[in-house]
Amino acid sequence: MGGASETRTTTRDRSSAVGESRRQLTRDALAITAYALPVGLVFGLAALQAHYSLLDVLANSTIALAGGAQFAAAGLVKDGASWLAIAGVVGLINARHLLYSAAMAPYTATRSRRERAVMAHFLTDETFALALAHFRRIGGFERRGYWIAAMAIFVPWTIGSCIGYVVAGAVDTNRLGLDIAFPAAMAGLSLGMVSGRRDVAAALGAAAIAVPVGLAAGASIGLVAGASIGPCFGLSVPASPNDESSTPDIPEPSSEGGLP
Amino acid sequence: MSVALVPLAFLMWAVTYPSRALPMLAPGIERLPAWAVSYLRLAGPAALAALAAVNCLLTTDKPPHVLVGVEPVAVGICVLVVTRTHLLLPGVTAAVVVVAAARALGVAA
Numbered sequence: 459m460g461g462a463s464e465t466r467t468t469t470r471d472r473s474s475a476v477g478e479s480r481r482q483l484t485r486d487a488l489a490i491t492a493y494a495l496p497v498g499l500v501f502g503l504a505a506l507q508a509h510y511s512l513l514d515v516l517a518n519s520t521i522a523l524a525g526g527a528q529f530a531a532a533g534l535v536k537d538g539a540s541w542l543a544i545a546g547v548v549g550l551i552n553a554r555h556l557l558y559s560a561a562m563a564p565y566t567a568t569r570s571r572r573e574r575a576v577m578a579h580f581l582t583d584e585t586f587a588l589a590l591a592h593f594r595r596i597g598g599f600e601r602r603g604y605w606i607a608a609m610a611i612f613v614p615w616t617i618g619s620c621i622g623y624v625v626a627g628a629v630d631t632n633r634l635g636l637d638i639a640f641p642a643a644m645a646g647l648s649l650g651m652v653s654g655r656r657d658v659a660a661a662l663g664a665a666a667i668a669v670p671v672g673l674a675a676g677a678s679i680g681l682v683a684g685a686s687i688g689p690c691f692g693l694s695v696p697a698s699p700n701d702e703s704s705t706p707d708i709p710e711p712s713s714e715g716g717l718p
Numbered sequence: 719m720s721v722a723l724v725p726l727a728f729l730m731w732a733v734t735y736p737s738r739a740l741p742m743l744a745p746g747i748e749r750l751p752a753w754a755v756s757y758l759r760l761a762g763p764a765a766l767a768a769l770a771a772v773n774c775l776l777t778t779d780k781p782p783h784v785l786v787g788v789e790p791v792a793v794g795i796c797v798l799v800v801t802r803t804h805l806l807l808p809g810v811t812a813a814v815v816v817v818a819a820a821r822a823l824g825v826a827a
Contacts, residue, residue: 493805493806493807496806496807497806497807500806500807500810510723511719511720511721511722511723512719513719513720513721513724514720514721514722514723514724514726514727517721517723517724517727517728518723518726518727518730521724521727521728521730521731522727522730522731522734523731523734524730524734526762526765526766527730527734528730529766529769530765530766530769531726531730533769533772533773535723535726537772541726541729544726544729544730545729545730545732545733546733547765548730548733548734549733549734549737550761550765551761551762551765551766552733552734552737552738553737553758553761554737554758554759554761554762555734555737555738556737556740556741556750556758557755557758557759558738559737559738559739559740559741559742560741562741562742563741563742566742571743574739574742574743575739575743577742578735578738578739578742578743579735579738579739581738581739581742632821633818633821633822634814634818635792635813635814635815635816635817635818635819635820635821636814636818637817638774638789638792638793638813638814638816638817639810639813639814640773641769641770641773641774641789641793642770642774642792642793642796642809642810642813642814643796643806643810644766644767644769644770644773645766645767645770645774645793645796645797645800646796646797646800646806646809646810648763648766648767648769648770649797649800649801652763656756656760657760657763660760660761660763660764660767661763661764661766661767662767663764664763664764664765664767664768664771665767665768665770665771667768668767668768668769668771668772669771669772669775669776669784672772672776672782673776673781673782673783673784676781676782677772677773677776677782680768680772680776681765681768681769681772683768684764684765684767684768684771684772685761685764685765685768685769686761686764688760688761688763688764688765688767688768689756689757689760689761689764690757691764692756692760692764693753693756693757693760
């Protein structure tokens with residue numbers, strides 16, 4: 459009897475802890491949603507300038523679901539880059555997800571392969587940041603928590619992209635200065651990813667390579683060169699305490715000002 | 719309505735999904751050397767910085783030329799605002815306002 463009572467108490471404690479953590483998760487998710495919608499609007503605008511159709515925008519945001527890389531792809535499409543170059547840049551930008559997935563693996567190991575395969579599609583920066591924090595608080599996996607985290611970015615990002623595209627299509631984007639939104643967003647997003655000396659060196663090195671190579675060989679080649687060589691500049695300087703790249707075993711992405 | 723770029727979305731998915739799925743589906747694959755993990759971490763800011771530099775400093779004609787005008791200044795203002803506020807939207811809004819004002823006043827094309 460005592461054992462059964464203890465079990466009930468433990469179950470109640472666990473249930474209470476999960477509920478409290480889920481409330482925290484929901485509050486954090488709302489903050490993510492609040493910025494994902496306007497950033498999605500900016501992507502819609504960038505996509506319009508790259509001559510996407512609304513279906514193209516919708517497909518990008520739901521199938522690729524790769525915020526920063528979606529911006530990059532839109533810029534490359536606008537510059538007339540080959541799809542191979544676009545795939546290379548997108549793959550490079552999103553390679554960091556390997557680290558997120560690895561960090562999630564211990565929590566998802568008990569789930570079916572099919573469920574893990576579906577969950578992986580939604581494993582963006584924000585989903586990872588929200589879900590991992592939730593799992594750590596409760597000491598294990600919780601399906602509803604994962605999907606709250608995933609939908610907090612997927613839904614507003616997709617809706618924002620489409621609204622941005624439609625609204626921007628109804629106005630003279632050049633006269634209103636909206637054509638600057640894309641490079642400005644890229645610069646701002648890059649800043650959001652910079653947290654230490656190595657990040658700064660990588661970003662500055664990438665820009666320093668991209669511009670002259672772009673002048674000599676075309677903008678898209680400059681971009682690929684900058685994106686692939688830039689990290690070497692970062693690796694060549696000593697890490698500072700703020701450098702995430704100095705602690706490779708513990709991926710802790712910031713969800714602040716980021717993208718899917 | 720054109721669907722010309724829908725296959726590109728699938729291509730983007732094809733190069734993104736393995737990074738998201740492989741370590742969860744095939745544990746052990748994530749055991750990369752430390753330098754490779756660091757390189758992957760640095761690739762994000764590097765790619766976006768390269769993109770920003772190319773788009774605000776080079777013209778879109780072929781061959782491209784260095785862009786002189788209000789646009790690089792506006793991007794710089796965006797960077798300053800984002801640095802201060804840690805929010806993207808106010809920075810982008812400031813850049814758009816600067817460019818729109820300059821064009822309305824006839825000081826930028």
